[in-house]
Amino acid sequence: MEDGERAIRVIKSFRDLNVYKLALEQAKRIFAISKDFPKEETYSLTDQIRRSSRAVNAMIAEAWARRRYEAAFVNKLNEALGEAMETQAWLDHARECGYINLGLHLELDQAWQHIGAMLNKMIQKADIFCKPAK
Numbered sequence: 001m002e003d004g005e006r007a008i009r010v011i012k013s014f015r016d017l018n019v020y021k022l023a024l025e026q027a028k029r030i031f032a033i034s035k036d037f038p039k040e041e042t043y044s045l046t047d048q049i050r051r052s053s054r055a056v057n058a059m060i061a062e063a064w065a066r067r068r069y070e071a072a073f074v075n076k077l078n079e080a081l082g083e084a085m086e087t088q089a090w091l092d093h094a095r096e097c098g099y100i101n102l103g104l105h106l107e108l109d110q111a112w113q114h115i116g117a118m119l120n121k122m123i124q125k126a127d128i129f130c131k132p133a134k
Contacts, residue, residue, distance in 0.1 A: 019118040020060045081119045091105055091109055
């Protein structure tokens with residue numbers, strides 16, 4: 001590639017989005033880590049953190065399906081952002097209860113913060129994602 005040229009990737013599916021891939025990877029990590037949470041947390045913290053982390057991917061997929069309408073696209077991405085932040089809140093509870101250590105908490109929290117930043121960038125550039133196909 002010559003200087004000044006930029007590679008343009010065509011995104012054909014929500015599965016091609018880097019934010020989707022990262023959120024999927026992080027949701028899998030949360031699932032694995034939460035297997036070690038105490039049994040009494042099964043129907044509270046464990047279920048909640050798994051649900052919120054997995055919901056991010058589902059909402060990204062829904063946003064992609066609704067990108068014909070920019071407002072609907074942005075709404076679903078905002079919901080995904082909310083679920084990502086909810087996941088961070090549950091991570092705070094897991095740290096405070098001693099289920100994860102500070103180092104792991106920081107690592108996971110930074111990943112979810114990055115996912116949130118990626119979603120924010122998509123929201124800010126929604127017009128690009130919602131352009132009709134040529």
